Structures are given as C-alpha cells and as structure tokens.
Amino acid sequence: MLFNSLIFLLFGFLFFTLLPLVNKQKNNIRWIFLTVASFFFYGWWDWRFLFLIIGSGLIDYIAGLLIIKSYRYRTLFLVISLLGNLGSLAAFKYSGFFAENFNKLFALFDIAIDFNDQIPPFMSILPVGISFYTFQSMSYTIDIYRGRLKPTRNILHFFSYLALFPQLVAGPIVRARDLLPQLKRVRVVSKQENWNGFYLILVGYFKKVVLADNIAPLVNSAFNDVGAHQSSLYWWVVMFGFAFQIYFDFSGYSDIARGLAKWMGLHFRLNFNHPYVSTSIREFWTRWHISLSTWFRDYVYIPLGGSRKGKFRSHLNMWITMIVSGFWHGAAWNFVIWGALHAFYNSFERVFKYEKALKTIRFGKEISWILVLVQVIIAWVFFRAETFTDAIHVIKNMLLINTDMDIIRDGVFNNALIFIIVGLSIEVFFYFNLKSKLAFRGRNKEYFQYFQFVLMIIAIILFRGKGQEFIYFQF
Amino acid sequence: MFDKRIIIIVLSAALLSMWVSVTFIDSTADLVKQLFVFKVRSNNTYDMIIAGDSRIYRGISTDPFEDNLGLSCINLGFSSGLLEPQMYQLIDKKIAIEPDRKIILLGITPHSLTHYSYPNGHIQRMNEMKSEEVIDYLYLLPIKRLFQAVNIIDLYEMVVNGKTWSDYIQIPYKRQGWIASDYYSRRPYSALESYRKTFDNRTIDSLMLDAFYVQVQEWVNRGVEVYGFIPPSSANIESLERTFSGFSDEKVIKRFISSGGKWLGIDGVYKSYDGSHMIKEDALTLSAELAEKINQFDDDVAFDSSFNYRHNYIADNFFDYRIYNFSESNVNDSTFSDGVRNIYPNEQNIPLSNIAPEYIIENNITKICFRFKVKANTLKKKLYVISQVTKDNEKIDYHNLNLSWVLKEGEWQTINYQFDVPKNLDKSSVMEVFIYNIENDLQIDDIEVFYFN
Numbered sequence: 001m002l003f004n005s006l007i008f009l010l011f012g013f014l015f016f017t018l019l020p021l022v023n024k025q026k027n028n029i030r031w032i033f034l035t036v037a038s039f040f041f042y043g044w045w046d047w048r049f050l051f052l053i054i055g056s057g058l059i060d061y062i063a064g065l066l067i068i069k070s071y072r073y074r075t076l077f078l079v080i081s082l083l084g085n086l087g088s089l090a091a092f093k094y095s096g097f098f099a100e101n102f103n104k105l106f107a108l109f110d111i112a113i114d115f116n117d118q119i120p121p122f123m124s125i126l127p128v129g130i131s132f133y134t135f136q137s138m139s140y141t142i143d144i145y146r147g148r149l150k151p152t153r154n155i156l157h158f159f160s161y162l163a164l165f166p167q168l169v170a171g172p173i174v175r176a177r178d179l180l181p182q183l184k185r186v187r188v189v190s191k192q193e194n195w196n197g198f199y200l201i202l203v204g205y206f207k208k209v210v211l212a213d214n215i216a217p218l219v220n221s222a223f224n225d226v227g228a229h230q231s232s233l234y235w236w237v238v239m240f241g242f243a244f245q246i247y248f249d250f251s252g253y254s255d256i257a258r259g260l261a262k263w264m265g266l267h268f269r270l271n272f273n274h275p276y277v278s279t280s281i282r283e284f285w286t287r288w289h290i291s292l293s294t295w296f297r298d299y300v301y302i303p304l305g306g307s308r309k310g311k312f313r314s315h316l317n318m319w320i321t322m323i324v325s326g327f328w329h330g331a332a333w334n335f336v337i338w339g340a341l342h343a344f345y346n347s348f349e350r351v352f353k354y355e356k357a358l359k360t361i362r363f364g365k366e367i368s369w370i371l372v373l374v375q376v377i378i379a380w381v382f383f384r385a386e387t388f389t390d391a392i393h394v395i396k397n398m399l400l401i402n403t404d405m406d407i408i409r410d411g412v413f414n415n416a417l418i419f420i421i422v423g424l425s426i427e428v429f430f431y432f433n434l435k436s437k438l439a440f441r442g443r444n445k446e447y448f449q450y451f452q453f454v455l456m457i458i459a460i461i462l463f464r465g466k467g468q469e470f471i472y473f474q475f
Numbered sequence: 476m477f478d479k480r481i482i483i484i485v486l487s488a489a490l491l492s493m494w495v496s497v498t499f500i501d502s503t504a505d506l507v508k509q510l511f512v513f514k515v516r517s518n519n520t521y522d523m524i525i526a527g528d529s530r531i532y533r534g535i536s537t538d539p540f541e542d543n544l545g546l547s548c549i550n551l552g553f554s555s556g557l558l559e560p561q562m563y564q565l566i567d568k569k570i571a572i573e574p575d576r577k578i579i580l581l582g583i584t585p586h587s588l589t590h591y592s593y594p595n596g597h598i599q600r601m602n603e604m605k606s607e608e609v610i611d612y613l614y615l616l617p618i619k620r621l622f623q624a625v626n627i628i629d630l631y632e633m634v635v636n637g638k639t640w641s642d643y644i645q646i647p648y649k650r651q652g653w654i655a656s657d658y659y660s661r662r663p664y665s666a667l668e669s670y671r672k673t674f675d676n677r678t679i680d681s682l683m684l685d686a687f688y689v690q691v692q693e694w695v696n697r698g699v700e701v702y703g704f705i706p707p708s709s710a711n712i713e714s715l716e717r718t719f720s721g722f723s724d725e726k727v728i729k730r731f732i733s734s735g736g737k738w739l740g741i742d743g744v745y746k747s748y749d750g751s752h753m754i755k756e757d758a759l760t761l762s763a764e765l766a767e768k769i770n771q772f773d774d775d776v777a778f779d780s781s782f783n784y785r786h787n788y789i790a791d792n793f794f795d796y797r798i799y800n801f802s803e804s805n806v807n808d809s810t811f812s813d814g815v816r817n818i819y820p821n822e823q824n825i826p827l828s829n830i831a832p833e834y835i836i837e838n839n840i841t842k843i844c845f846r847f848k849v850k851a852n853t854l855k856k857k858l859y860v861i862s863q864v865t866k867d868n869e870k871i872d873y874h875n876l877n878l879s880w881v882l883k884e885g886e887w888q889t890i891n892y893q894f895d896v897p898k899n900l901d902k903s904s905v906m907e908v909f910i911y912n913i914e915n916d917l918q919i920d921d922i923e924v925f926y927f928n
Contacts, residue, residue, distance in 0.1 A: 006615065007607050016477075194478045214627075415628050450484060457488030462495055464624045 001044040003256050004209050004464075011041065016263055023265070026186060031156035034164065034183075041165035042128075049127040052088060053163060059084035060137045061158045064144045064151035074145060081141040085134040092127055095119050097331035129169030131328055135295055137162055140176040142299060149177045157183065166257040166264075170250070172271040172291035182266050189265045197262030199449070202456045204255030211419050212249035213465025215241045218416030219384065226390045231404035234413070235397045239377045241416050242384050244423040247275065250289070276376070277431040279368040280355040281345040284376060292328075296321050315350070319343040329383070334391065338382040345375050369431070493621045499633060500623045503645050505616060507654060510647045512612040514551055515601035520571040522546035525652075527582025528556035530706035533752040535582070536762040537651040543766035546578065547571070550652030553597040555673075558587050558687045561595035561602075570699065577699045578769065580739075581691075582706040583731070585722035586673060588687065590680040646755070655755035658748040663709065663893065664876050666751035670712055671880040674719035684727075688734040695735030702769060703731050704739040707761070709750040710891040711881050718883045739768045818910065818917040820853070825910040827860070828924060832904045835896055835926075844893040844925040845908060849917060851882045856913035858882070862894045866904045872897035878910075887920075 001008050015037050022030040043050045063081035067074040090098075099115035106113050140162075143149035152158050161179050189197075222229065222238040229235065251272035258268045275287035285293050301321040307314035319340070326339020349355060355371075358364035378395060385391035523546040525535050532552025540548045551565060558581065570577055593599070611619065632638040646655040658665075694701050705724065708716070716722060728738050743764055745757035753761065818825050827845060834840075843862075851858070858879045864872040874894040882888055892908075900906070910919070 005607065006611060006619075191478060194481065198478070198481050411626075411628060415626055418627055450480075453484045454488045454491070457485060458492050458495075461489070461492040461622045462500075462625055462630075463627055 001041050003253065004205070004213075007044065011037075011044075012260070019264065023186060023188075028154075028156055030186075031154065031160050034160040035156055038160070038163040038165040038168060042163065042168055045128050046125070048122075049125075052092075052127055052130070053133060054159075056084050056088050056134060057137060057159060057162050060141050060162075061151075061155055063141050064158075065153070067141065067144050068151055078141055078145045082138060085138045089130060089134050091123055092125075092130055094331045095123055132171045132173055133162060133168060135173050135292075135328075136176075139173070139295065139299065143175065143177055149180075152176075152180060166260040167268065170253045170257075171289075172254050172257065172268050173295050174268055174291070178269070179266070185265075187265050189263060193262050193265065197259040199453070200255045200259030200262060202259075202453055202460070204252045204257075204259060205460050206456045207248035207252030207255065209252075209464040210459050211423050212245045212252060214419040214463065215245040215248075215416045215423075216465060217412050219245055221412055223384060223386065223390070226385070226393050229404075230397055230402045232398055232400065232402045234404070235394055236377075237413070237417060237420065239380060239394070239398065240424075241420050243276065243373075243377050243380050244420055246380070246383075247272065248423060274427060274430045276373060276427050277369070278372050279359075279365055281342065281349050281372060281375060284372060285342075285346075292325070296325050300324055315347050318346055322346070334382045334385060334388065337388070337391075338379050341379045341382060345379070489622070496621055496623045496625075499630065500625045501641070502620045502623055503641075503643075503647070505612075505620065505623070506647045506649070507645060509612045509616050510649045510652060510654065511553070511597065511601055512604065512609055513649050514549065514553075514652050515565065515598055516604070516609045517613065519549070519569070521549045521569055522571055522574045522576065523548035523578040523580065524551055524566050524570050525549070525580045525582070526551040526556070526558075526562060526566055527706065528552060528584055528587050529554050530584060530708065530752060531556070531582040532652060533654050533656045534706055534758045534761060535765070536648070536653045536655070536759050539759070539763040539766040540580075540769070543763075543770050544576075544578070546574070546576065548651075552582065552652065553595065555591070555595075555597060556587060557589070557591060557594050557683075558583070558690075559594045559683065560686075561598045563690050565598055578702065579694055579699055580702045580704070580765065580769070581736075583703050583727060584706060584708075585679065585716040585720040586670075588679045588684055588722070588727075589674075589677045589720060590683060653758070655758060656748065656752055657754045661748040661754075663747065663750050664711065664880075666749040667711060667715065667880040668877070670715055670751065671719075674715065678719070678721045684730075688730055691731065691734040691736045700769075701736045702739055702772075703728070703736050704741060704765065707741060707743075707745055707753070709747050710889065711876075712751050714888050714890075715881045718886055718888055737772055739765055739772075741765075815918050815920045818912060818915075818919060820855075820912075820914045820916050823912055825912060825919075827908045827910060827922060830906040830908070832900055832906055833902050835900060835906070836902060838926070839928045840926045841896050842893060842927040843896060843908075844891065844927070845922065846889060846891050846925070847922040848887050848889050848920045849878065849882060850887045851878075851884050852916040852918065854879055854882060854884050854915055856915065857911065858913070858915050858917075859911040860890065860892050860908070861911050862892075862906075862908045864897050864900060864904050864906045866899075866901070871899055871904070875911075 001011060018033065022033045039050055039053075042053065060081050063077045063084075066077045070077070096116065096119065099119055102115050103113065140149070140151075140158075144151050152161075157180065160183055161174075161176055164174075164179070164183075167174055219238055219242045222235070254268075254271035258271070261268045269291065271289060271291050273287040273290065275284050278284040278287055301317055304317040304320060305313055306317060309317075322339040322343035323336055324339070326335045326337070326342075329335045329338070355368045358368045358371075361367075378398075381394050381398075382388075382391045385394060523537075523540055523544065525531060525537065525540070525548065529552060532550055532554075535550050535552065537548040537550050540546065549569060551562070551569065553562075556562060566579060570579065642659050644655075644657040644659060647653075648655065691701050691703075717724075732738055741761070741764065743757075743760060745761055746754050748754050816825075827847070830843065835843075845860070857877075859875045859877055861873070861875045863870055863874075872894075876890070876892050878890065881890060910917075
C-alpha cells in the first residue's frame, strides 16, 4: 500500500479510529491488531511475499531465543539468522546481478552458460522493502548476540516490531532495543504528540507529492534519453532536480512514517537532517539516511575495526562500508561506483582536510557548501543513470560548457524548475537558520502554523504530481 | 489524529481546494480515462457492439442505434484499436448471450489491420490497471473531481492570462463509450504527421487479415449479425493510408462479405476538425445514417463495382459550398497547359496560381481549394504547398501543408489543399499559392481550383 494512495487514507482512518480502543488493552489484542494491520498493509502490494517476511522473521525470532538458551551454540544460531536474511536478500535482490556477471565472466573464457535461466521466475520480483526489514531483523539477532537486547518471547511482539507498517517498506530502520520497549508501554497519545505527528505527516506528503513528484517527470524524461540534450544548464538543473527529488521522496516517506508513529505514541529517530546544508562529506553522512548510516557504522564499520586500527585500516574500513552501502541500494555496478565515489570524497577530505582550511577564510563555509553539493550531485549521476556510459555522458555534458538555451520552452522543464526552486528555498531557509530569526515563536508560531498547514494541504491536493512510487521502495 | 484543531485545518483546506478545483480545473482527461476503464473493466453486457479505433470512439454515438434498433449498445473504439485478439476477446466479453438479435458493427480502417509488437496497447493498459485504480475511476471519480490536481504553470496561464486548458474540445459520454470531439480552431492537416509516422514501415498484415475474416465467420456462425464500414476520413489521409499500407477497399469488402459480414456504404458528407476525426454534429449524423442502414439492410442487394462502399469526406469539405469556378484556366497557363509539369531539384518556389484579389473581393469568395496530382520521383528534403497573402511586403496570412507527410516516392497521389480567404484582404494585397521545394524531383498534373463563397 502506498502512503500516497486513496486506499491508504482509508486504511489509516480505520487504523487510527480503532487504535485507541485496543491500545488500552494489556492483553494480546493490541499486538494482534498491530501485526494484522501491518501484514494487511504489506499484503495489499502482494500477499504472497508476506510468507517471506514471516519466514525470515521466524528464523530470527527462534534464533534470538536460542542464542540466549544455548550459549555454547550462540554463534551458530547467529550465523543461521544472518544466512536466512542475507540469503533472502541474495536470492530476491542480487541473483540477477550475480547471474549476469557470472555469465560475463564465463564468456571471457569462451564458456557459454546462462545463469539467468536457473533463476526461478518468482525471484525476478523484488519484494518491496526487503532491504529494510531484513536489516531491521538482522540487527535484532546481532544485538541479542552482543548482549545488548533481550529476546522477546511473545511472537506477536516480535512481528509487531518487525512489520510495523509505518516504517516497514522504506524505513527508517528502527532497532528493536529502541522500538520494543516503546511498543510494550501502554500510553495515551498527548495533544502535542498528535499535533507534531500531524505536522510531520503534512511535511512528508508535501515533500513527496508536491516536490518530488513534480520534479520526477523532468528527471525521468532526461534519463530516458540522455543523448537528447547537450545543454550544460539543462543537465545541472536535471541533476539538482534529482538530488532534491530523491531527498524529498525519501525524507518525505520518513517524515510520514515518523508522524504516523507519533500518532501511535511511538518515537522514531530523525532520518534526514537537511543533508544539503552540509559543509563536508563527513557531515553529509551524518545528515543523510541517518538510520542506515548508523546501521552500517554499528554493524559493518565498527566490527571491521573502525578507526581503532590505524589510519590506513580506518580508510579501508570506510571504503568497504561505503561500497557495501552502495550495493545495498541496488544490484548494479552504478550503485557500487556511487558508494566508492563517496568513499573517495571521504578519504580525500580526511587526508587533505581542505574543508577545515576553507573555514578559516572569508566565504570559506559557503565555498565548502558548494563543493560538497557539487560532489554529491556528481555522485548522484551514477546513482540515477541506467548504465555507466549514460553516467559518463551526463557528466561530460555537465562539465563541458554548452550554452544551448532551447530548454526554456519546455513545459516539463519549467514546471520542475519551479519545484526545484521551492526545494532550494526550503534548504536555504534552514542553511541560514531563518526559522529562529523570523517571527516563528510564541503566539505567532501557532498562527503561522495554522496558515502553513492549510497552505500545505491545499498544495498537496492541487499541485500533487502524478502518483509515483517512493524511490526507496526498490531498495 | 482526531484533534479539533487538526479537523478544522483539514476541513478548511479541503473546502478551499474544492472551490479551486471545481471553479478552475478541467477534468476532461480523467473523464476520458474513466470512459475507457468503463469500456474494458465494467461487467456490463450489450446487444450491440461497435468496435474500432479512434475514428469510432470519436465518430460514433450509440444513441441513434439504441433508438432505431431498440438494442442496448456500446462503442468499443480505442486509440490505435486493432482488429486483433485483444479486441475480439473484449467484444466477446461485452456482447450479451441471451438476446435473439446481437449485432457487431466494425469500423475497418487501414491502420486497424496493421501489425504492432504491442497490439491494442490501449486495451491492454486498461486490463493491466490495478483494481485499486479501477475502483478510483469507476466509483470514486466524482469525489476525486472535487480534489483535482493541476499543473502550476497551466493554472497560472488560465487564471492570470485567461488561456483555455486545451484547444481540444472533448465531451465524453461514458455510458455510450463515445467522445464527441472538436478543436476550438480546426486544423485540417494536423493529423497527417502522426499518420505518416504510423505508416512508416507499416503495412496491412495479411495473416491478421485472414484471422479477422475467420473471426467474422465465427461470430456469424454464432448467430451474430456482423456489419462493417469504413469510417470516413479526409482525402489526404485516405490517400496517405492507402498509398502506404496497401489497403484495398474493394478486396477487403469482398472478403468481408464472403465471410458472412454485411457491408454498409456511406453516402453522407462530413466535416473533420483534424483531417482524421469527425466533429460532434457530423458524428451524430453518421451514427443515425448507419443505424438507419442497419434497420433497412437488404441482404439481397449484391456488392458490385458500382457499390458505393466508401465516401471521402474532406476536412471542412468543399461540397458545403457553391462552386463558383472550376477550371485549370486559373492556373498560370504557360506553365501547366501542357499537362504534366516536371519540377527539378534546383527549382525552389513553383507557383500554382497567382490569384487576383479583385476577383476574390468582387465575388465574395471566402475559401479557396486546390486539388492536384503529384508524383515525387525523389523525396529528399522539405516539400510544402504554401499559401500566403502579403500587403505592403508584410505577410498578413500564411498556411502550409507538408507534402512529405503524404507522398510516397514514385506514386501519383492526389493532394487537397484549402485555406480561408483572410478578412483583411484588399485589392492591393498579393495572394500566392506555390510549392516550396528543396532538392526534390517532382511531377505535377491536373490542377483544379475551387472558389467558394
């Protein structure tokens, strides 16, 4: 079920109408309600893949219990749990990629084998949100193994955590040690929480359906035929557009998820914190997809040794983490390059410390900001392009000066440009911290919020773009 | 969620949006889509089905059939509708089983018998639509229309600059499956380019044609009366379609009849807004004419070469006007009197006629039409027929027709070209009609000029 669909509005209305009735219960009814509602939400997309969540979830639930019960074999149970999760990811997400690359590898030795034929057809469908819920599930058993979490004995508690609908398909990736205790607490949602939840939901919808969905047609048309335009300005606008599209699309989803969680009396941590105001790549990664970055930090980078084993190992560990993170996003070399490029930026920044030097000069902060934006945008080209050749073609067009201005007659371009400017203005607003400078405090804040909310709802209704799936559903 | 402040905010924003939506936003696109979803995804069945491509869904109203024949009826025309299995399956799904009299009326065009790798995409897309979206269109559209989305630039253009949403007038009649259509300003050659592109490398598929006749026979064997007709089109489009597709009216009709089908010839004269599709009023006239013909169909009238199986209609056709003059003598005699005129690649502007403005003004002529035959021996670059009126060396009127959309190398084809006399024409104006040629090798013959007042 998509957040931006009529059926979800109906589902949400029914869910939150019934929730207060069951939320008072200390028995299993509220857990059954949460689990069934979440399964219904997921099953609406394709009920067959519920078996995958239930199957891989059961492995982790049982492994969690066994890790505590049989201390001697705890590593074995952890490995079984990891194999279950990574196996389902490998089967559904990466089998096609591996098959294709093995085909190419064997072809080098003149051996003609088509591994694609060996993949069952149902594995060609990528289950929505598989990367998110498998990571969430893995963190459950790893935390139990590390002694940081006690396993839950009630299977309903486990599935309420794993499949909770607001974050099930596109995050944020919530840790069991954060969420399970919150779920177990029976509490009444306060007026302020309701209000804040409403704010987050509106902001999320505005980002997704007004900003991201109106920018999407330009980006899609540009990348459908990368050879159609040579203008440098065009490609810079397109790539700025994509940078904002992916940010608003994904952070919009996270905001809606956080808002819905607030209405359920839960708190999800911030997942995006205005990443495009960053003045260093390191800062960018503390602001972009925070739940994933911290997941990789805690479960990949630190176990590899983090920065404890000298400078070289620290760089190497960071490179491995970034490349794996890129591969997590998609089964294609483009995503690996995207991850590697960010690792390169990071290493470059760490070695030369140029951003620190820049901060000592006049407008240095602004120069750093622009430098980070350019680096991030160049990396986004690899993320969005269908092929490596397309990506190089786009970057060439961006860097070679071509002053063709024919694009200004294009309706799709102009419409997207309006929303890119709106997006840019929002980020500039946060960059200069205007919120604290303007009259957004005290009584004025309340009136301003009423006005802001009404305007946002009108924009969501009237200026919503053509309904598109959330980009991160494919990851 | 159910905070009083939240409810007030949502309601006030929703009311404001509804007001904007209902007052300013055009919902034709959604209504058109709803009509097609209804055609494909509703479970209603009918005594009579009318099927074909866009000339059918824009050109045939079902009301005259229901009134005249007393049968329930739906128009199953689709964009680029092909006489292919997807269409047959849909017809079989829609035709009622019980009634004694069941009719299928097929609009047969050259395009409907050509091959596509993704045939009947319009029907397939409707079939592939998610149930959720189908429910939205079939049942929730009245609510959705209260909250329509709009492109911000379009809204600005309309509210601030007073522009209309589109030049296209479309009135969808969902129950009928008919979309009454027109342009605010008619453009008699606007469909040519897309048809020309469609027929690039695309001809009648003989296997598809064979399968079509088998299907007709099967319907007839099941007791269905199957009627066929060729939806009228403009002369230029008809010439283009037949030249490029290899469609032979006579052969198609003869085999249709021998497969058990009943053929309906058309006698009327109709107007088009784009050169391919009929305007609303004439769609109603044609529908009534077809209903009447079915009602009075005489099985004993045999098809022969004198049978009026097809009738060209011409965009904003000539025949509504009194012919004021008709002769080749209006054309520059010295150039064309010897019959075929050869035009060589190095000739750029070839006058077809210099029309004396005095003559136009004195005789209150409002429209001028040219008909001539052209054969392109080579088609390399630009080739247009252009009419222009200048006054004091300034262009006051200009029209053109891109001949490369219509012509096929090595074939004689008849071109119809017409334009309205500008209202600000005076005796000092210069009126020219000429062929603009860049490096093409041509022959022209049989130029006719029609003046109308």
